[in-house]
Amino acid sequence: MWDYLQHLTYWDWLAFGTALLVLEIFGAGGYLLWIGIAALAVAATCFVVPVPWELQYLLFGVLAILTAVFWWRYQRAAGREPQGPGLNRRGSELIGRQFALHDAIVGGRGKIRVADSLWLVSGPDLPAGTLVRVSGQDGALLLVEKA
Template identity: 65%
Template structure:
């Protein structure tokens, strides 16, 4: 085993990187991608500097794995923050501030409004059918309204 470690070649690192990238294709969710890239990077460095000891190779592999994973994590966070559609997947948030007619009377603080071709449950002051209400907040699938 020690003889093998002391004679690691760039082919070993490129092979490890290839295996990790192939495993990533089967659905690791991005975890093995950056470790595979780090292994390929160590393979390239080992090709350029063939006298590198195995300890340095493993240290480089660890450092490159962490650096590539942190780079991707930061990049993904910045991309998610800069969405051009901040209300995406928040169905009721685009309704806040808009007014709608009451579909089923709000009695005892609960009722329904019609929005497009759908009906939403609402909570708010008692209001008869047909009167206008303004959506002021969302709590899950229930909208909070006030009389207009």
């Protein structure tokens, strides 16, 4: 076995990298992806230039760590994107905007059309077509007042 490990070719690294990528497909969660890419990079290097076995293992270790750190930093930076104040409050971006009533407000309830959606509104009784301003939100119900 020791003799085999001291005489690895690019085919061995290619097989190892492919096996890691196949295992990644079965749900490793990204952990084997970067190690597999490092093994494939070593295979490409050994194909172009004959590399002694010590350097192959060193190159594989360094590339595996570098690719993992690169991905970790990328994921960490992507996770820091600011979440808007309207996260999980879909209608909050409508506050302050004006719309015409689609259905009259009767008994405190009516509807406005926003793009291709109808929103349930609550406010003073007003006829259809009246311009209203969204003043707040209570869950999926928009609070309106006459503009």
